[in-house]
Amino acid sequence: MGRKILFTKKWKSFAILIIGIVLTIAATIYTKKDSETIVKREFALVCNEITTKISTRLHSHAQLLRSGASLFATSDSVTRKDWKIFIESSKINKNLPGIQGIGFSVIIKKEQLQQHNQQIRKEGFPEYTVHPAGDREIYTSIIYLEPFADRNLRAFGYDMYSEPTRRKAMEQASDYDIAALSEKVVLVQETDKDLQAGTLMYVPVYRKGMPINTTEERRTAVLGWVYSPYRMVDLMQGILGSRDLNDKNKIHLKIYDNNRISQNSLLFDNQDKETIGHNDKSVETLIIPIAFNGKKWTLQFSKPNGQFAYFENKVLVVLLSGFIISLLLFSLSLSLSNTRFRAQQIKESEIKLRELNATKDKFFSIIAHDLKSPFSSIIGFSNLLVKQIKNKDIEGIDEYANNVLKSANKAMDLLLNLMEWSGSQTGKMEFNPKYFDLVPCINKTILLYVDIAGQKSITIKNILPPKAFVFADNAMISTILRNLISNAIKFTMPGGKIIVSAIEKQNEIIFSVSDNGVGISKSSIKKLFLIDQSYSTTGTNKETGTGLGLILCKEFAEKHNGKIWVESEQKKGSTFYFTLPYNVEPQEKNIIENTGSAATENHDNFTVSGLKILIAEDDETSEMLLDIEVKTFCKEILKVRTGVEAVEICRDNPDIDLILMDIQMPEMSGYEATRQIRQFNKEVVIIAQTALVQTGAREKSIESGCNDYIAKPIKKNELLALIQKYFGK
DSSP states (O other): OHHHHHHHHHHHHHHHHHHHHHHHHHHHHHHTTTSTHHHHHHHHHHHHHHHHHHHHHHHHHHHHHHHHHHHHHTOSOOOHHHHHHHHHHTTHHHHSTTOOOEEEEEEEEGGGHHHHHHHHHHTTOTTOOOBSOOOOSEEEEEEEEESOSGGGGGGTTBOGGGSHHHHHHHHHHHHHTSOEEOOSBOOTTOOSSSOOOEEEEEEEEEOTTOOOSSHHHHHHHEEEEEEEEEEHHHHHHHHHTTTTTTOTTSOEEEEEETTOOSGGGEEEETTTTSOOOOTTOOEEEEEEEEEETTEEEEEEEEEEOOOOOTTHHHHHHHHHHHHHHHHHHHHHHHHHHHHHHHHHHTTTOHHHHHHHHHHHHHHHHIIIIITHHHHHHHHHHHHHHHHHHHTTOOTTHHHHHHHHHHHHHHHHHHHHHHHHHHHHHTTOSOOOOEEEEHHHHHHHHHHHTHHHHHTTTOEEEEEOOSOOEEEEOHHHHHHHHHHHHHHHHHTSOTTOEEEEEEEEETTEEEEEEEEOSSOOOHHHHTTTTOTTSOOOOOOTTSOOOOSHHHHHHHHHHHHTTOOEEEEEETTTEEEEEEEEEBOSSOSSOOOOOOSSSSTTOOGGGOOOOOEEEEEEOSOHHHHHHHHHHHGGGEEEEEEESSHHHHHHHHHHOTTOOEEEEESSOSSSOHHHHHHHHHHHOSSSEEEEEEETTSTTHHHHHHHHTOSEEEEESOOHHHHHHHHHHHHOO
16 A cells, blocks of 8 residues: 555656756746857757658659559550550649659560560560560560650660669569669769769559569569659758758758768768758758658758857756756655655654654755745846846846756756755665775765856865775765765855865875854754755855755665764864775775866866867757857867767767766766777777766766766866866866
8 A cells, every 4th residue: 555655656757857846947948039049949840841852753754654553454455555654644844853764664575575675666666675684584674664765765575673782772673562662873874964863762563453461573574664763962852842952051861771871882972962051060860761662862961050149058047947847846755755665664663763754854854945946046036037038138047047047057957966865865866885096986976066166256275185095985075075065165265275185094084164154153064964964054045955964874884884074163164074995005906087177177178179079968858058168169069869879970080089978878878889980990099977976877887998087967177178188288
């Protein structure tokens, strides 16, 4: 019964998440009407429209060829005149422009070849002969082809079955009774002038009255094929009209045969005579496949990106905030459900029950008080942003957006602590200790808070040894560091100073975060690390907190057989300490390298440029954020939504410098995609995008072949530091 109740409550949690996401998306779409996001959306719509047109036309061509095959099926003999009348009455040039012609190719057995040649010559073609010459068991010949003029005369009498590419499509059509497209060919109609890539579509014609229920019966009954040869440029002009042809400011369309994106498989390029003017702008790319009876074409659309609209970054704040709120509500609802379920299961233990009640009270306290402020701020200022963006009124918009961002950052910190603590309480967080150097981990965590500290003119100084190897869980230690540094910033006066240090003492390392802030009273110090005690004060800039972070720090420190304590004096500041076992010579090293020369590195001197970057990300919002962050220092951006597409595009673009690889993607995960890419490209830098609370994701990323990883939500400073690390001069 208890599990059934828990299941119901979890569904309610998911309902809250879904409703929140839907409302967020609706609000974001509404506020982005005047931004360049609409341009991207329109780009995708136009690409899909073009794809639909091409697919629809191919099926229309197939239906036309079926009609031609039916002509043979309903008549004992179809003469050349009958065929001409049929084609002219179909008004192909008007209804289906761009077709090179429609013809009929008949099968000729070896012993019938001479008789066949003589018969066609008697019809008024004395020069006629089946070509190319050669001794073959089976011949075919194009005997009807309308319009029977100009280039098409070169195909008269041609044995398409003698050429392997055409033969494959012809056999596929007759074996399965389908309309089959051939792979890329050069048509016999081509001359040295205006050479185009070509393809052909075949529909089988079977002898009248013969059974065609099985493959063997169809092979016996096949008489020939009704077919159309296509010159690809002519075909696409017939389908698309003048849309985007040879216009460097509009969409660039390339069509490739099968899955291969390479020059050898290129069927069509609507700007082959004029290159897109990229200059220093990045390129928006979209890849869409078309499947036709087992045959695949790959459509690659691209266009230069213009400058992002002024409101783009501001609107994204609203979008991000909405998702954070939705996830936070989901996490809180789910955690409350889990807590209540656990309380019902262990009523026998009075101690456990009191502990769970304290946990429940802590959650209710967070919901009733600590969420009220960020919710009110985010919703209130988001409403102001929506109204002002709609009215094109930018007065005060920076201040409103910054307030939303601050509240969103606060909500995100709370969300991370809640998720990690919930995982710890329910036993779902794995303890995965490894040997690693603590110094780069400290610097990396400090780097996350440089901008936040800068907003209060607070300086962060680190006093660290060159190396400090520990045997610990990297994710848990990062959580401790994050909470202690965040608290120090919160309770330090503007213009103050924070010192982060680590010293070696016998068999342990003592880590400390010291500030010259407001300090803590002796009576309050006793409450800091107790779940059943409520202690939370406002920061020097009226920042609020829950006290949950320090409780989480205590649990994680004790998990490592360490301890945590605080020394403080009111109006002078506080120093938080925690200890870890220390190892001078580790047996196994899993060292996290420093992502910057210093935690306070100035990214205004960022010098990287001209990179070719692949963004492998199936989430549209995450892809958009990455695009914004990297476009200023890259020459070209490629984008894919699946692991399979990532492997293919890397195989055909060996000059890619950097891949931002999402781990969770459809069809193939980022881990497997990385492994496959490493089989043919050892040099490209691959940075995995992992969730902070995703257990073991960092280690799996490195093991699969990634050079590094970055946690979501992605911080700009951290991303730039990684890129500077691998591409800086």
